[in-house]
Amino acid sequence: MPQLGFGVWQVPDDEAYSAVTEALGAGYRSIDTARAYENEEGTGRAVRDSGIARDELFVTTKLWNTDHAYDDAVRAVDASLERLGLDHVDLILIHWPVAGSEQYLEAWKAFEKAYADGKARAIGVSNFTVEALERLTKEAEVTPVINQIELHPYMQQKQLRAAGAEHGLLTEAWSPLGQGKGLLDDAVLKRIGAKHGKSAAQAVLRWHLQTGNVVIPKSVTPSRIKENIDVFDFELDAADLAEIEALDQGKRFGPDPATFNWMG
Secondary structure, eight states: OOSBOEEOTTOOHHHHHHHHHHHHHHTOOEEEOOGGGTOHHHHHHHHHHTOOOGGGOEEEEEEOGGGOSHHHHHHHHHHHHHHHTOSOBSEEEESOOOTTOOTHHHHHHHHHHHHHTTSBSOEEEESOOHHHHHHHHHHOSSOOOEEEEEOBTTBOOHHHHHHHHHTTOEEEEESTTGGGSSGGGOHHHHHHHHHTTOOHHHHHHHHHHHHTOEEOOOOSOHHHHHHHHOOSSOOOOHHHHHHHHTTOOOOOSSOOTTTOOOOO
16 A cells, blocks of 8 residues: 555545546555545546556545445445455555444454455454544454545544554555644744755655555645655654654544444
């Protein structure tokens, strides 16, 4: 799995086709979508039309909250593959554990079947808390490979990252740039970026990479899509990393998985 990928959250299906096409042209090889994003069709069409060999691409999708019952999850995996127009995904995630429920354990059994059947080359979770991770790993025959969570300099998730690492899970960051809600206006991040001849966004993405996070920035703007992958020609030093670490304030921009149970 490439450490830097491209996300399509909140991108309409028709725009997803052009955004993913642009991203693949810029050099991205990992694409992250979800049933809930309602853009699997456009995403899959861009992947298929790209002319890039399938084994050079890494496609991720996610199971929605309403499909955690075993039979529903089995059907939902097939439905996602049909919308994508692919015979397998490289990774499928349980999108949310759903607060107050442990039905994700049934969904995981369906994922293990998808993995055994070759419909998913890897299986993982998203937005799982420490408690949900502990519960799942006790029951799982196939251990999750990754936990995708909200993670950025204002919300660094050190405890959750450590808990995942104990079970051999990678951590993947969604909203890695803070959803355009002021993070990139932070004077520290702007100064660190400028020090390296880069933007604040590039400094943040470089921080993710050097911290060991898998990261999936989203944009529909061609210049930003290219800028976000142009982060492999510089390195943050120890002072930069310490300054960014000091920005952690436990500030969420998205829902709290401990209480989020939306079934819409």
